[in-house]
Amino acid sequence: MRLVSAAVELCAEQGYDATTVPQIAERAGLTRATFFRHFPDKREVLFAGQAAHAELLAAGVAEAPADASPLAAVACGLGRLAGSFSPEQHGFGVTLATAVAASPELQERDAAKSAGLVVAVRDALAARGVADPGAHLAAELGVLAVKTGYAAWSRGDDDDPAALAAHLTSALADLHAASRALT
């Protein structure tokens, strides 16, 4: 979507604070009115993928084989999510991470996004009959894996979404291994 790309470009060039809605609209070749038909403010344009990501994770969990363990179902969700990415989105992660690191306002929004993804995965696991706190915990592990694995993909040189899928799977496996060494 042109508004998202324009916002990401401008944030990378001049920082989030200095970027305005009129600038984003102009870079995208659209009017301010069009911007506001899609997003309430400049913050939301950077989190445009949240609803789609939540749906993809939940769909992947729902489609896992009936006998899949909770964590195996979460891994299916991660696969669905990674499959939706394009190589063009590789640079987005670094830009967003830079913007988030510099802005308490974006950190808050980012925390809310993570919480929303946890709810989506937890609900999808509950629909498979996984009870809390297991469903909640597996969802937290999945979302931590998304954050860690996506950051690793963004930092790396390989913009192939297959590399993202590998990073997500490996992050989830690392978290699970770590969970066995906590006591």
Next chain:
Amino acid sequence: MRLVSAAVELCAEQGYDATTVPQIAERAGLTRATFFRHFPDKREVLFAGQAAHAELLAAGVAEAPADASPLAAVACGLGRLAGSFSPEQHGFGVTLATAVAASPELQERDAAKSAGLVVAVRDALAARGVADPGAHLAAELGVLAVKTGYAAWSRGDDDDPAALAAHLTSALADLHAASRALT
């Protein structure tokens, strides 16, 4: 602190949206100027404890015996946190939970608070030599236990902080047990 109590009372009586800064100041017997010397807005007064809670959790983790496992150190943090509560704070949880459930703005702030607590616990574990992702995961488990255990205490009849400590410990144990049944 009088402003916090006044804000909680008003939110319980009339809801968060209908509660204003002048009302909170008046109920506390203070001026608006005094309110704004302590808090930037009405939202922050409901999250006044965040910095103190983060410090208590981190201090408890730091004070754990040198040979404590990551999760045992987190349990020490939960104990320190519970020890700071007073019976008067028992009703606060229900009021805040009701306000948060009704307000996307407060949900976002609540998610940011949780993320801040996770960072504090993770840093305290890192200072003990616990590496990521173990430190990150143990911190997430600890903060999940705080949320779950605090909610259980708030819903229950026993306003003794010792009951809170028991709820937190039991929530952490449940999460740990659940982590062994994810695959």
